Amino acid sequence: MYDTIVIGAGLSGMLAAIGRAERGxxxxxxxxGHGATHWSTGCIDxxxxxxxxxxxxxxxxxxxxxxxxxLAGPAxxxxxxxxxxxxxxxxxxxxxxxxxRNLLLPTALGALRPTAFAxxxxxxxxxxxxxxxxxxxxxxxxxxxxxxxPLIAANLRAQGIAAEAAQLALPPTQRQHDxxxxxxxxxxxxxxxxxxxxxQLAAHVRKGGYARIGLPAILGLRHATAVVRDxxxxxxxxxxxxxxxxVSVAGMRLxxxxxxxxxxxxxxxxxxxxxxxxxxxxxxxxxVFSEAAAREQRHTxxxxxxxxxxxxxxxxxxxxxxxxxxxxxxxxxxxxxGRAGWFAPRFLDEHGHPVFQSGVRVDQRLxxxxxxxxxxxxxxxxxxxxxxxxxxxxxxCLEGAAIATGWAAGQA
Amino acid sequence: xxxIELSLTQSLDHCIKCNICTSACPVAAVTDAFPGPKYVGxxxxxxxxxxQPSPDASVDYCSGCRVCNQVCxxxxxxxxxxxxxxxxxxxxxxxxxxxRIIARSGLVGRxxxxxxxxxxxxxxxxxxxxxxIERVMGIHRHAPLPKASTYTFRRWxxxxxxxxxxxxxxxxxxxxxSTNYYEPHVGKAAIVVLEHLGFEVIVPPQRCCGxxxxxxxxxxxxxxxxxxxxxQLLPYARAGIPIVGTSTSCTLTLKEEAPxxxxxxxxxxxxxxxxxxxxxxxxxxxxxxxxxxxxxxxIERELPYHPPCQLRAHRIGRPVLDVLGLVxxxxxxxxxxxxCGIAGTYGIKREKYQIxxxxxxxxxxFVRASGQDLALCDSExxxxxxxxxxxxxxxxxxxxxxxxxxxxx
Numbered sequence: 063m064y065d066t067i068v069i070g071a072g073l074s075g076m077l078a079a080i081g082r083a084e085r086g087x088x089x090x091x092x093x094x095g096h097g098a099t100h101w102s103t104g105c106i107d108x109x110x111x112x113x114x115x116x117x118x119x120x121x122x123x124x125x126x127x128x129x130x131x132x133l134a135g136p137a138x139x140x141x142x143x144x145x146x147x148x149x150x151x152x153x154x155x156x157x158x159x160x161x162x163r164n165l166l167l168p169t170a171l172g173a174l175r176p177t178a179f180a181x182x183x184x185x186x187x188x189x190x191x192x193x194x195x196x197x198x199x200x201x202x203x204x205x206x207x208x209x210x211x212p213l214i215a216a217n218l219r220a221q222g223i224a225a226e227a228a229q230l231a232l233p234p235t236q237r238q239h240d241x242x243x244x245x246x247x248x249x250x251x252x253x254x255x256x257x258x259x260x261x262q263l264a265a266h267v268r269k270g271g272y273a274r275i276g277l278p279a280i281l282g283l284r285h286a287t288a289v290v291r292d293x294x295x296x297x298x299x300x301x302x303x304x305x306x307x308x309v310s311v312a313g314m315r316l317x318x319x320x321x322x323x324x325x326x327x328x329x330x331x332x333x334x335x336x337x338x339x340x341x342x343x344x345x346x347x348x349x350v351f352s353e354a355a356a357r358e359q360r361h362t363x364x365x366x367x368x369x370x371x372x373x374x375x376x377x378x379x380x381x382x383x384x385x386x387x388x389x390x391x392x393x394x395x396x397x398x399x400g401r402a403g404w405f406a407p408r409f410l411d412e413h414g415h416p417v418f419q420s421g422v423r424v425d426q427r428l429x430x431x432x433x434x435x436x437x438x439x440x441x442x443x444x445x446x447x448x449x450x451x452x453x454x455x456x457x458x459c460l461e462g463a464a465i466a467t468g469w470a471a472g473q474a
Numbered sequence: 475x476x477x478i479e480l481s482l483t484q485s486l487d488h489c490i491k492c493n494i495c496t497s498a499c500p501v502a503a504v505t506d507a508f509p510g511p512k513y514v515g516x517x518x519x520x521x522x523x524x525x526q527p528s529p530d531a532s533v534d535y536c537s538g539c540r541v542c543n544q545v546c547x548x549x550x551x552x553x554x555x556x557x558x559x560x561x562x563x564x565x566x567x568x569x570x571x572x573x574r575i576i577a578r579s580g581l582v583g584r585x586x587x588x589x590x591x592x593x594x595x596x597x598x599x600x601x602x603x604x605x606x607i608e609r610v611m612g613i614h615r616h617a618p619l620p621k622a623s624t625y626t627f628r629r630w631x632x633x634x635x636x637x638x639x640x641x642x643x644x645x646x647x648x649x650x651x652s653t654n655y656y657e658p659h660v661g662k663a664a665i666v667v668l669e670h671l672g673f674e675v676i677v678p679p680q681r682c683c684g685x686x687x688x689x690x691x692x693x694x695x696x697x698x699x700x701x702x703x704x705x706q707l708l709p710y711a712r713a714g715i716p717i718v719g720t721s722t723s724c725t726l727t728l729k730e731e732a733p734x735x736x737x738x739x740x741x742x743x744x745x746x747x748x749x750x751x752x753x754x755x756x757x758x759x760x761x762x763x764x765x766x767x768x769x770x771x772x773i774e775r776e777l778p779y780h781p782p783c784q785l786r787a788h789r790i791g792r793p794v795l796d797v798l799g800l801v802x803x804x805x806x807x808x809x810x811x812x813x814c815g816i817a818g819t820y821g822i823k824r825e826k827y828q829i830x831x832x833x834x835x836x837x838x839x840f841v842r843a844s845g846q847d848l849a850l851c852d853s854e855x856x857x858x859x860x861x862x863x864x865x866x867x868x869x870x871x872x873x874x875x876x877x878x879x880x881x882x883x
Binding site for chain 2: 357
């Protein structure tokens with residue numbers, strides 16, 4: 063019997079679990095597998111399309127009182143982010159940024175993406191610095207798929223940034239093939255590999271006079287800050303990482319520091335535990351059952367946090383027949399009226415598609431409600447992507463809303 | 475079409491190519507010989523067809539640790555895809571003599587154990603003999619091989635007199651090959667603990683669970699073993715008598731591996747699967763029902779514990795931590811290493827030995843850094859691997875539980 067069981071090991075679930083473990087509760091995180099963190103940039107997006115995210119959130123809370131930000135409240139946003147930053151500092155993986163001004167960081171396509179906080183390993187890529195007229199080099203390895211320096215540099219130049227591109231020669235290694243982002247990250251933690259990389263970068267700097275170098279976010283798995291520091295010294299230029307396509311090494315690092323923290327606090331994590339049904343007495347959830355070999359495993363707790371994500375994270379599933387359901391507890395969902403209402407007519411509609419706002423409707427304390435507004439479970443809180451009434455990716459608030467609601471649910 | 479077959483075809487669509495499995499795979503992390511679960515699993519599967527030859531032999535380098543299944547965010551059963559693909563290759567090309575032998579752990583155990591065990595053990599510790607075995611058989615000369623026992627567990631059990639008699643609830647014990655031939659002390663510990671908890675323990679006839687055959691791709695032989703065991707265990711399962719095992723890979727095979735990989739879906743197969751428990755899973759259930767005795771002696775120790783892949787594949791959490799956590803003074807430090815590398819018979823093969831040692835490195839470092847002279851692990855081949863690599867004695871947690879109850883083994 064746990065005090066709290068959190069279902070889902072993404073950002074919101076881990077924050078809720080850490081908050082509860084910190085209060086001395088016995089906590090279990092039960093998750094189907096790795097998820098959203100490993101797909102994401104490793105940055106903390108609060109709100110896109112604004113310069114000042116905190117002011118934007120305040121306005122949004124007035125206009126949309128059911129938005130997760132409005133439910134969590136500004137204090138939870140600030141405290142949750144502060145907690146993530148403390149965890150990062152302690153792990154020598156600090157986050158830099160500001161609640162009141164978005165950074166603009168290059169993507170793997172060379173677009174500029176607003177985000178509020180980024181790991182220190184990415185921070186020198188902020189467009190305001192890149193626009194100072196001094197040349198920037200975008201470099202990568204031909205062996206790394208889906209990262210094309212010439213494309214990135216060309217798109218940055220189109221946005222007024224003096225960027226050039228180069229392919230680096232892969233330093234000698236015992237590996238012969240398949241250089242995924244994770245393979246390269248492991249190699250970067252080997253001194254000889256890094257020394258070779260540093261020499262190549264220094265040669266480019268001598269030739270092109272670059273002030274900064276953008277590299278794919280593969281600069282180490284567990285010691286990224288030290289790897290970047292070392293490469294900067296060797297290259298004689300500032301270095302910034304650009305998030306790659308999944309698997310995202312920067313996202314894995316974010317998950318790793320949160321997992322370390324939760325385990326340090328005495329929490330437990332069970333991956334491969336797909337929650338598929340619930341047992342309740344009245345409006346109290348008593349147990350959940352996770353899929354296991356030969357029979358289900360029954361888990362009991364006093365308090366529950368549902369952090370399984372939305373359509374992307376797998377917490378909300380859609381059937382081909384046009385039915386949406388919540389996978390773990392079969393909670394009622396707030397969805398568009400009928401299958402015809404799922405999508406806007408245009409694929410790239412600027413308002414997004416209504417179906418992605420599907421999720422669980424909750425009360426002020428994040429407890430699930432049914433269509434009539436009645437409380438479903440008094441001892442369950444819903445956080446992150448599973449919540450209704452917002453489109454986290456479209457709004458650029460995926461991490462912010464996850465942290466704010468996760469932290470709120472962690473505060474008992 | 476059974477649900478593995480269904481997932482064999484459907485997972486091609488369920489797989490969203492996110493590469494989470496490949497980034498978590500402990501084998502792909504250390505060798506180029508294995509390109510990773512995504513490639514040999516859902517991707518290569520598109521090129522596998524019953525009427526055509528297997529496109530790629532690298533699937534043989536899958537150790538079957540199932541880390542990929544555990545981390546997959548969309549629920550693709552990658553390890554099962556790989557196991558079936560390997561079996562298809564074996565069916566097409568035949569099985570090397572070495573694999574035929576090491577996959578028959580019951581036979582090997584029967585030949586090794588007994589009064590002549592010291593001679594067997596001497597030979598297997600004798601460097602020139604191991605060199606020969608490596609040359610002839612392809613078993614790496616440094617691979618950790620278990621010590622054969624001078625007596626079998628079954629022999630001990632026949633003479634064993636329970637401390638109390640009379641009507642008690644019954645439980646069936648599945649000992650597996652390693653307990654019978656190499657580590658009878660594990661079985662003895664299980665028996666005394668179960669009896670201490672008020673059970674009458676039954677040990678029916680049994681064969682190897684068939685896992686080594688499954689992981690070496692000999693499915694027909696594995697099926698005959700499984701059907702034999704099901705026939706022996708079925709009466710108990712039907713009577714509601716739990717079947718409990720100390721070898722976490724045997725219990726997993728009875729519960730899931732054999733039925734799923736072999737596509738066996740009869741009621742009898744399911745009844746035995748549903749009646750089988752890993753021993754700490756069983757003990758944890760007792761505790762949750764308030765039926766576990768907690769008259770423990772304190773053990774003031776902090777010990778490293780490795781939850782093996784085969785235990786994690788049960789998807790039941792960490793029952794050892796839950797139960798041994800009740801012993802006053804005892805603190806277990808859980809290893810976070812993905813795998814010890816050995817994966818049953820994988821790491822003893824000449825061409826895979828170094829891969830297995832590289833995979834297990836972080837676990838070995840963890841065990842050595844603990845500074846303790848004892849580590850715990852639920853799986854026999856993992857225990858031998860950890861002991862072999864670190865020199866730290868590695869025991870089954872049930873042995874420590876017996877000690878906590880103050881029971882002589």
